[in-house]
Amino acid sequence: MNQKTVKKRLSSEERQSEIIRVSIELAAEKGVDSVTTQDMADAMNLTQGSIFRHFATKDDIWVAVIMWVRERLMKVLDKAASGASDPMQAIELMFFAHIAFISKHPAIPRLLFSELLHKKNSKLRQLIEGIISGYEAKVAGLLEQAKARSLVPADLDSRSAAVLYIGMIQGLVMQSSIFGGKRALQREAEKIFQIFLHGIKKRS
Amino acid sequence: MNQKTVKKRLSSEERQSEIIRVSIELAAEKGVDSVTTQDMADAMNLTQGSIFRHFATKDDIWVAVIMWVRERLMKVLDKAASGASDPMQAIELMFFAHIAFISKHPAIPRLLFSELLHKKNSKLRQLIEGIISGYEAKVAGLLEQAKARSLVPADLDSRSAAVLYIGMIQGLVMQSSIFGGKRALQREAEKIFQIFLHGIKKRS
DNA sequence: ACTAAGATAGTAGCAAATTACTTATCTGGT
């Protein structure tokens, strides 16, 4: 039992990573706003006060979480897009990569589309806004490329289509949030994407 | 100055209505979760404790708010749909009626799509779920009618299209939430709806 | 005069942050 009482001490860097990890888990379970530092501490067998050895404020934790998400998500999307031979395929691959990412980390959309967005003047809001508008710009950019290759009509409004793209993801997330877990998130995603695709494709 | 100190006393019914009204306003400004009963009281020149003369718990206030929203929204949507001559037009009219409703009451989507959804086992969650899934069912129903009249392809998945419809609204809301107010919510809505429409319309 | 809305002044509980103290782990000099 001595072994059990031996507390492993982690470096601040490692501990920060763990805090980020459990925060995401907890946010998935009970919603971002109701995760307390006590919850975090409990989840990693630590005392509540210890959290503040590694982050000055709780807000800083969420900032770190969002930055972690941004990094991971962008990596996944870039990788998906890089395997495409044309802009339309890139959009499709990105979409399904995003859906897969969400399936694996159900908390992510909850973070990005949560009330965190509404805390005015916060760094968090700026971060989230940056991610979403950057994403939108990326999709719109690909659509412009598609236009140049006449894969979509020249009069298509790229920005509007990008907004619809984002909304499509939000809709799917809400769908799966209301009607049981990821029941058929992938399947639903495929069907919806076909409609989207048909909506923007070149009229034959 | 005597006039100023004269406090008007409202009946509990009237006061409840006012509480609902200011709650929606405040939720639009600072987010549902951070509205306190003190905020509400301040907004109507009342003491915090007085709130509880009219609602037993704070949750009851949000329940009343959601029911108010449901009633109003449904009325707006039904009225819009009733003016249509065919199912597709009904969907279009409903969509723009919804967008107009949101423009007038920016807090509404914030309530429906907020973290309230994540409070498991609550009456609130059930209410919100009911509204959204009912809405979705309505759209899907109209699409089925459209199918019967060959206005949309028979192989269209109505439910998926309905999810996309909801997502479209969410996307627009997020868009206007991030990039300044209702700058061009109406205009954006029109452009996006065209894409959606083309996506579900019968291939010619 | 009676009823019920409102005021006043609380209470209990929770959550973020801080303080003083403890001890594991790392470091450099012998």
Added chain:
DNA sequence: ACCAGATAAGTAATTTGCTACTATCTTAGT
């Protein structure tokens, strides 16, 4: 290899501040 001292992670207890809710008293309106 070793050990003394510095460093920093962890603990425990507490503070501070807020928030939902309540008990008691007051007074407007009928």
